[in-house]
Amino acid sequence: MYTRLHIDGVLHINPERTVTHFPGDPQADIWGIRRTAVQYGTGSYDEFANHPLADFTTVSGEYEPFLLYCALRGMELAMMDLLVDQEFAEAALEHIFRHYYALNERTYELGRGRVDITYVAEDLGGQTALLFGVPEIRRFILPRQKKMADLARSHGIHVFYHTDGAARDIIPDLLDVTGIEILNPIQWRCPGMEREGLVRDFGKRVIFHGAVDNQHTLPFGSVEEVRTEVRDNIRIFAGARWICAPCHNLQPVTPTANIIALYETIHTDGTL
Amino acid sequence: MEDLKKLYDAILTGNFKSAKEITQQALAAGADPQAMVQQYMIPAMDEVGRRYEANEYFVPELLISARAMKASLEFIRPLLIASGAEPAGRVVIGTVKGDLHDIGKNLVAAMLEGAGFEVIDLGVDVSPEKFITALNEKKAGLVAMSALLTTTMNSMKTTVEAMKAAGVRNNVKIMIGGAPVTEKYAEEIGADGYSTNANGAVALARKLVAA
């Protein structure tokens, strides 16, 4: 027919569609928009039937962009993407990151002069080693964290960093690239996270936050063991700066007496 | 079988597409499925585990290798079953009640599968009753429980107790693991073994089925 009419056809080029509709709504396109056929007698037009953002007034905060990516993509796939679908991961992370960058920027402006500390975080460590290899952390995570930290610093805000687990091998990067000032939660029973070594190697450059074990001492130790651990910390961190806190949210199995012992001991023995 | 070295490499480097292709080609050319598993796939997963323990591989590497191994196993498994070959052992695995952490559990499951075990994965938040039902149905000789939280560790204990009450405790070996779990805890609750990582889990499972 094109030849008969002497015109060229239009070739559409699109990526292969692996997602065809909005999760949970087969009627909606990938943006959550449904369409309805509006008849005009001899035919019909597809018109928008809803406006997903119509009722939105705000977007809320999130401080671990990669964790959000894991939630969107599924944890295992997200982790594999770092090795085998790098462009996809990079593009998605960039979107997530930009969104929160803009959000933080506005928050800092609104809170001008009233925000002291900001939370920059991503869990990089498991119980015995880093969760991801250093090259992947350097490529996908650190550059964006650095921008987030720079933004905070440019508003005079201190950067508090959280990563679970055995993260020793990435701490130099966190200091040099991201530029963190406070490191949480110091799971000192994890290999490489021994307090003495951290004080020796990084004690001049970072403030430690946490370090009261929440996997053994606080939930299962005796009151005396909790006291001893707090005193150990006071001694070990003496040459550095330490903010006393549990290594994560206290879990409901933690005896109340242990929690009281933690805060009492730091109060009575933690003189400056 | 010169070409099957490529299967080893595909699993080691986590290339599931080529693992699948090589497997299909090899099987079409009459390769012995049992030998493929024993001589190439298990050694590849052993090496993956070794690298993980040596901090040369991390979770993403383990995941892609496991995916490649599974892609290959999908073609091999039916043949093994048809040939009546017995697995190295049957393991019922799950993350215990209340706990949703599953990356570690999945890696342990994959490594066990890679080592020739038949793995029945019950997923996360698995109740004692579910463990017991699966044990009875599948006639498994091993139970593997994972817990990452101090709050859910106790579910391991209640599961062991429920197994005793149901009279199935003595038919099986029990292994446990996960971040807060210790050797001492394993002893306390009457489990048969504990390991800190997926590679160790395989060694432990081999030991337990041999015992």
Ligand code: B12
């Ligand atoms: C990733 C992660 C999550 C993810 C889990 C996603 C998923 N699909 O699994 C998310 C973000 C959802 C999460 C949620 C929570 N988490 Co979490 N999480 C982690 C983190 C950072 C890493 C765990 C991990 O995947 N490691 C990588 C894998 C490969 O290692 P692994 O699981 O240890 O498994 C290896 C070994 O343990 C062993 N193994 C494991 N299972 C088995 C079984 C057998 C039989 C054997 C032999 C061996 C074995 O082999 C595995 C491979 O080598 C840890 C930090 C840490 N220190 O471990 C915290 C951690 C486990 N979480 C913690 C907490 C508190 C939580 C929450 C309660 C947070 C909250 N809301 O307050 C929730 C609980 C959700 C729930 N109901 O389960 C705490 C637990 C503290 C405690 N006192 O118990 C930890 C230790 C962090 C900390 N700083 O203290 N978490």
